[in-house]
Amino acid sequence: MQAAGAVFRLLQGKRGLSRAVRSYGGEATSDAGAGDTSATRSSRRSVDVSPPCPFSRDEVLAWLKEDDDWKLSFLWEEADRVRREHVGDEVHLRGLIELSSYCRRDCLYCGIRASRKIERYRMTEEEVMECVRTAQKLEYGTVVLQSGEDLGLTSDFITRVVRRIKTETPLAVTLSLGERSLDEMKEWRMAGADRYLLKHETSDPELFRRIHPEDRAFPVQSRGKTGTVPSQGPVRLPGTVPALPEGSSNPRVELLMRLRELGYEIGSGVMVGIPGQSYESLADDIMLFRELDLEMIGCGPFVPHPETPLGRQAGESMGTVHNGTVPGFADGRSQVPATDTMTTKVVALTRLVCPDANIPSTTALATVNREHGRELGLERGANVWMPNLTPLKYRILYEIYPGKAKVIDTAEEFHQNLLATLAHIGRVPGKGPGGRKRVIQ
Numbered sequence: 032m033q034a035a036g037a038v039f040r041l042l043q044g045k046r047g048l049s050r051a052v053r054s055y056g057g058e059a060t061s062d063a064g065a066g067d068t069s070a071t072r073s074s075r076r077s078v079d080v081s082p083p084c085p086f087s088r089d090e091v092l093a094w095l096k097e098d099d100d101w102k103l104s105f106l107w108e109e110a111d112r113v114r115r116e117h118v119g120d121e122v123h124l125r126g127l128i129e130l131s132s133y134c135r136r137d138c139l140y141c142g143i144r145a146s147r148k149i150e151r152y153r154m155t156e157e158e159v160m161e162c163v164r165t166a167q168k169l170e171y172g173t174v175v176l177q178s179g180e181d182l183g184l185t186s187d188f189i190t191r192v193v194r195r196i197k198t199e200t201p202l203a204v205t206l207s208l209g210e211r212s213l214d215e216m217k218e219w220r221m222a223g224a225d226r227y228l229l230k231h232e233t234s235d236p237e238l239f240r241r242i243h244p245e246d247r248a249f250p251v252q253s254r255g256k257t258g259t260v261p262s263q264g265p266v267r268l269p270g271t272v273p274a275l276p277e278g279s280s281n282p283r284v285e286l287l288m289r290l291r292e293l294g295y296e297i298g299s300g301v302m303v304g305i306p307g308q309s310y311e312s313l314a315d316d317i318m319l320f321r322e323l324d325l326e327m328i329g330c331g332p333f334v335p336h337p338e339t340p341l342g343r344q345a346g347e348s349m350g351t352v353h354n355g356t357v358p359g360f361a362d363g364r365s366q367v368p369a370t371d372t373m374t375t376k377v378v379a380l381t382r383l384v385c386p387d388a389n390i391p392s393t394t395a396l397a398t399v400n401r402e403h404g405r406e407l408g409l410e411r412g413a414n415v416w417m418p419n420l421t422p423l424k425y426r427i428l429y430e431i432y433p434g435k436a437k438v439i440d441t442a443e444e445f446h447q448n449l450l451a452t453l454a455h456i457g458r459v460p461g462k463g464p465g466g467r468k469r470v471i472q
């Protein structure tokens with residue numbers, strides 16, 4: 032293992048980048064903050080004296096472009112070593128509960144986008160609490176309440192559910208409900224919510240705008256109504272999502288900062304291989320993870336639903352990417368492929384840049400590589416698994432993309448497979464809420 036680390040450092044040195052990883056090895060480093068921008072430094076809390084970023088953006092970029100299997104094997108080993116050293120062998124289990132498949136957004140790749148006429152549902156409070164009790168029974172440390180951006184999930188409903196979870200169980204609560212008002216986010220925090228996940232998806236404002244082009248809203252059908260109802264298609268309502276103005280940056284990054292101020296642990300992430308995503312843009316994303324000082328970072332391959340604009344485009348052109356032929360852009364940059372290897376490169380580099388973050392091995396990764404995707408993620412830097420606890424009758428309706436890995440297993444069946452997988456790769460289920468443990472407090 033030590034030899035692998037030495038070769039990794041040598042490979043870094045060959046790039047003229049010998050400072051990489053030294054800070055994790057405990058050696059003094061003189062070029063402090065080489066990978067940090069002034070925004071990084073100002074966004075850090077005053078008590079945070081984390082070591083300087085061990086990689087520059089160019090170093091990250093070079094690794095993203097690396098395709099020599101022998102060299103990559105050292106990246107995998109180094110990411111695994113840093114994972115073990117900083118967050119240990121525990122894999123934290125976060126029970127995922129998909130509360131509602133309504134969404135007022137119309138993202139170009141998503142199977143539950145507002146304009147799709149599909150059957151939709153909202154879970155009742157009791158159905159949610161039933162899933163929470165399953166999480167407790169299976170000894171998970173956290174439940175993740177996720178949904179489309181559904182204003183029909185009222186602030187009061189979420190507050191009530193969070194309060195019940197926090198008073199009736201020892202579980203941590205992560206919310207992943209999209210862009211909601213600051214007042215709502217504050218109320219949920221006061222009710223006891225611990226964390227908020229909001230993927231910024233890409234730090235490239237132009238690309239972000241391209242995949243979220245519409246100002247649409249799904250009808251907020253009888254607020255608070257639950258169960259399944261047929262879609263009536265998109266309509267414009269008060270509270271619609273404003274289109275992102277030309278030249279503006281990603282609004283979710285700003286929102287993440289506000290969430291941090293409210294006291295949440297914050298999580299974000301990206302999709303790897305969005306059509307139009309360059310290696311340079313992806314390197315920026317990884318540096319942004321560090322800049323935002325995130326507690327949780329999710330990186331999954333881009334998997335569009337085939338019945339969406341980007342899904343149809345993928346059928347026509349992105350097939351070439353999946354087959355290894357990478358198209359170039361007019362300016363000479365290249366398209367990032369949405370493959371398992373590319374995704375695990377991002378996971379590994381994220382671990383090296385953000386050593387104490389909680390990083391899931393995602394369902395999307397397990398979907399593009401059904402046999403080994405989950406394990407690959409865990410062996411290349413990830414330390415979190417989010418088993419799906421949504422009742423099966425709803426899970427099949429929450430089809431952001433089809434063919435999600437293990438979508439047909441019950442929570443209990445899935446848990447048995449999960450334990451076997453962890454044992455197979457020498458890891459153990461995490462105990463307790465599994466919040467971020469900072470390198471230096």
Ligand code: SF4
Pocket residue numbers: 134135136137138141142143144145178179180209431
């Ligand atoms: S990706 Fe999220 S916000 Fe976008 S349409 Fe799908 S559920 Fe809604």
